[in-house]
Amino acid sequence: xxxxxxxxxxxxxxxxxxxxxxxxxxxxxxxxxxxxxxxxxxxxxxxxxxxxxxxxxxxxxxxxxxxxxxxxxxxxxxxxxxxxxxxxxxxxxxxxxxxxxxxxxxxxxxxxxxxxxxxxxxxxxxxxxxxxxxxxxxxxxxxxxxxxxxxxxxxxxxxxxxxxxxxxxxxxxxxxxxxxxxxxxxxxxxxxxxxxxxxxxxxxxxxxxxxxxxxxxxxxxxxxxxxxxxxxxxxxxxxxxxxxxxxxxxxxxxxxxxxxxxxxxxxxxxxxxxxxxxxxxxxxxxxxxxxxxxxxxxxxxxxxxxxxxxxxxxxxxxxxxxxxxxxxxxxxxxxxxxxxxxxxxxxxxxxxxxxxxxxxxxxxxxxxxxxxxxxxxxxxxx
Amino acid sequence: xxxxxxxxxxxxxxxxxxxxxxxxxxxxxxxxxxxxxxxxxxxxxxxxxxxxxxxxxxxxxxxxxxxxxxxxxxxxxxxxxxxxxxxxxxxxxxxxxxxxxxxxxxxxxxxxxxxxxxxxxxxxxxxxxxxxxxxxxxxxxxxxxxxxxxxxxxxxxxxxxxxxxxxxxxxxxxxxxxxxxxxxxxxxxxxxxxxxxxxxxxxxxxxxxxxxxxxxxxxxxxxxxxxxxxxxxxxxxxxxxxxxxxxxxxxxxxxxxxxxxxxxxxxxxxxxxxxxxxxxxxxxxxxxxxxxxxxxxxxxxxxxxxxxxxxxxxxxxxxxxxxxxxxxxxxxxxxxxxxxxxxxxxxxxxxxxxxxxxxxxxxxxx
Numbered sequence: 001x002x003x004x005x006x007x008x009x010x011x012x013x014x015x016x017x018x019x020x021x022x023x024x025x026x027x028x029x030x031x032x033x034x035x036x037x038x039x040x041x042x043x044x045x046x047x048x049x050x051x052x053x054x055x056x057x058x059x060x061x062x063x064x065x066x067x068x069x070x071x072x073x074x075x076x077x078x079x080x081x082x083x084x085x086x087x088x089x090x091x092x093x094x095x096x097x098x099x100x101x102x103x104x105x106x107x108x109x110x111x112x113x114x115x116x117x118x119x120x121x122x123x124x125x126x127x128x129x130x131x132x133x134x135x136x137x138x139x140x141x142x143x144x145x146x147x148x149x150x151x152x153x154x155x156x157x158x159x160x161x162x163x164x165x166x167x168x169x170x171x172x173x174x175x176x177x178x179x180x181x182x183x184x185x186x187x188x189x190x191x192x193x194x195x196x197x198x199x200x201x202x203x204x205x206x207x208x209x210x211x212x213x214x215x216x217x218x219x220x221x222x223x224x225x226x227x228x229x230x231x232x233x234x235x236x237x238x239x240x241x242x243x244x245x246x247x248x249x250x251x252x253x254x255x256x257x258x259x260x261x262x263x264x265x266x267x268x269x270x271x272x273x274x275x276x277x278x279x280x281x282x283x284x285x286x287x288x289x290x291x292x293x294x295x296x297x298x299x300x301x302x303x304x305x306x307x308x309x310x311x312x313x314x315x316x317x318x319x320x321x322x323x324x325x326x327x328x329x330x331x332x333x334x335x336x337x338x339x340x341x342x343x344x345x346x347x348x349x350x351x352x353x354x355x356x357x358x359x360x361x362x363x364x365x366x367x368x369x370x371x372x373x374x375x376x377x378x379x380x381x382x
Numbered sequence: 383x384x385x386x387x388x389x390x391x392x393x394x395x396x397x398x399x400x401x402x403x404x405x406x407x408x409x410x411x412x413x414x415x416x417x418x419x420x421x422x423x424x425x426x427x428x429x430x431x432x433x434x435x436x437x438x439x440x441x442x443x444x445x446x447x448x449x450x451x452x453x454x455x456x457x458x459x460x461x462x463x464x465x466x467x468x469x470x471x472x473x474x475x476x477x478x479x480x481x482x483x484x485x486x487x488x489x490x491x492x493x494x495x496x497x498x499x500x501x502x503x504x505x506x507x508x509x510x511x512x513x514x515x516x517x518x519x520x521x522x523x524x525x526x527x528x529x530x531x532x533x534x535x536x537x538x539x540x541x542x543x544x545x546x547x548x549x550x551x552x553x554x555x556x557x558x559x560x561x562x563x564x565x566x567x568x569x570x571x572x573x574x575x576x577x578x579x580x581x582x583x584x585x586x587x588x589x590x591x592x593x594x595x596x597x598x599x600x601x602x603x604x605x606x607x608x609x610x611x612x613x614x615x616x617x618x619x620x621x622x623x624x625x626x627x628x629x630x631x632x633x634x635x636x637x638x639x640x641x642x643x644x645x646x647x648x649x650x651x652x653x654x655x656x657x658x659x660x661x662x663x664x665x666x667x668x669x670x671x672x673x674x675x676x677x678x679x680x681x682x683x684x685x686x687x688x689x690x691x692x693x694x695x696x697x698x699x700x701x702x703x704x705x706x707x708x709x710x711x712x713x714x715x716x717x718x719x720x721x722x723x724x725x726x727x728x729x730x731x732x733x734x735x736x737x738x739x740x741x742x743x744x745x746x747x748x
Contacts, residue, residue: 270467272464273468275463276463276467281455283455295470
């Protein structure tokens with residue numbers, strides 16, 4: 001009785017653990033990428049992204065303002081007063097005046113620098129430095145402060161990568177280039193495939209079964225096989241490298257699956273509905289537009305998601321059919337590859353660029369996930 | 383509204399003939415029911431009239447127009463499907479108005495027609511709903527409403543009530559009868575349910591294996607079946623059919639008898655040469671008599687008391703079954719010997735090959 005489908009398996013804990021592991025495996029790098037993209041290069045270099053969530057201890061070396069400009073004479077002594085920090089004052093735990101003893105004093109303590117020279121640092125970051133004329137001169141006094149700094153994030157990376165016009169390696173142009181490739185490369189195959197699928201599912205013509213078999217056969221042809229001949233063909237008919245070429249290529253590579261998916265869905269629609277529409281006076285085209293298309297929406301949406309995702313993430317087809325030496329048509333995938341070469345050390349740039357490129361697919365996925373699941377199963381079980 | 387004429391209509395799927403040279407005349411405003419066992423071709427014939435199946439041979443006239451190669455939408459017919467075939471993504475209002483929209487009827491006129499049909503079918507409050515929110519009976523009404531608004535010359539119904547439960551079916555049957563009174567259009571109705579056929583039809587067409595077995599008014603079919611198939615098909619419960627030995631007994635007379643049946647003489651209009659014929663008696667025509675007067679002695683097997691009548695399933699001496707329905711409450715028990723008798727006028731005679739043998743008394747009665 002334990003093995004009846006649907007009953008709880010005794011191994012369910014193993015399933016749960018594996019699931020949790022898989023989720024962690026996928027989520028960890030993505031979250032890391034997201035967090036890193038909001039940190040400065042210094043932060044990335046000094047601590048891991050997981051540490052950035054919490055307040056952390058930091059050793060800062062700071063210097064008082066220049067005594068020659070700001071010292072004032074008071075009771076025969078010279079005094080420099082001021083604020084050690086620019087901006088927010090962190091929570092100071094200990095401080096020192098010597099690099100060997102950075103934890104010698106607590107906030108509010110006064111350090112004796114010898115020969116009557118003293119330095120006081122308060123918890124609010126203000127300091128008082130007193131001494132004779134010789135002592136209070138030259139460069140400012142150094143203070144080594146150990147402070148708790150709150151988590152700090154910046155959108156500066158996104159500013160740089162997306163909106164800085166002087167940044168020639170930025171992603172903005174590549175982002176729009178990718179959109180220019182992706183949107184028509186999603187819409188064109190759906191339009192063509194919907195018509196084809198209706199004809200293959202519901203219109204009687206000789207050779208229909210052979211055509212369907214051919215479409216299924218095309219599903220197994222790897223696209224790499226077609227790259228060179230197709231590019232030669234594009235060059236010969238004068239399309240060359242460019243958007244039209246890449247749209248056509250994506251359309252061609254996407255069509256077999258699109259036709260197959262949509263045809264299987266449409267053939268599962270009740271025959272009576274279509275016949276009734278025929279008797280009701282609808283032409284084939286009207287049946288397609290008014291009846292079939294609205295009823296096929298889940299299948300259309302699921303294919304649209306697929307086609308969008310893999311044209312968005314495509315590098316190979318874009319390299320072959322689109323990107324030329326002018327650099328005007330570089331898509332994001334290619335841009336990231338180039339950044340890896342030229343800016344390999346600048347993790348904040350890489351993380352931000354990578355996240356810009358996965359943000360849109362993530363959004364599409366979360367908005368349309370109900371169609372993704374429903375559309376995949378659509379037509380398979382009747 | 384128009385008459386429909388089928389002349390030698392035939393349909394082949396490859397080498398298989400499913401409809402075999404059917405000739406039929408359906409008058410303007412007539413309610414015709416196609417009835418027959420499943421697979422007899424009744425739905426195919428209806429779909430051929432609708433234009434959903436090609437006509438392999440013969441001619442189809444709707445009105446005076448030859449419609450063999452006319453597209454469904456141009457035939458002026460409306461069809462109601464067994465599965466209702468409502469458009470699931472449209473509201474009832476849009477469903478009913480779809481054909482008018484296709485015909486480019488102006489919006490105001492369309493609206494008026496939809497509301498009129500909704501009123502006729504008492505579904506005005508359903509207009510804004512989607513089909514998924516309707517019950518079976520409501521969906522069927524919408525499907526009929528969709529047919530009505532087209533104001534077709536011919537209504538075609540393909541087993542429209544078979545997906546409904548029994549009570550609703552009786553309701554909708556009356557609804558359809560009422561509709562026929564109201565719109566007075568020609569209607570062709572396919573069913574395998576003979577109660578629907580008997581109650582609705584002006585004319586019943588009994589089909590078997592792609593051939594017309596008999597065409598006639600419901601009671602004519604009941605009282606005067608033209609062959610063994612119709613005799614067995616029309617009437618519920620089925621007519622008892624007994625194979626008996628026949629002997630000519632002078633001109634225009636025949637005496638039939640068997641191990642079960644005491645010799646009975648009929649006046650007939652033909653001379654019988656064969657040695658055995660089939661005699662049919664409806665269960666309701668049998669009477670309980672004392673065993674010594676019995677034409678058909680039998681042994682009771684199952685007795686069903688329905689209050690107003692008693693259904694007796696009895697075994698004949700030869701081992702065959704016979705069904706009798708007698709009025710009132712007959713106090714019978716399992717294994718009891720009974721005698722059954724009948725008026726010769728109530729019995730039907732058939733050749734073993736099928737056709738009816740006309741008896742004189744019956745001919746007079748008819």
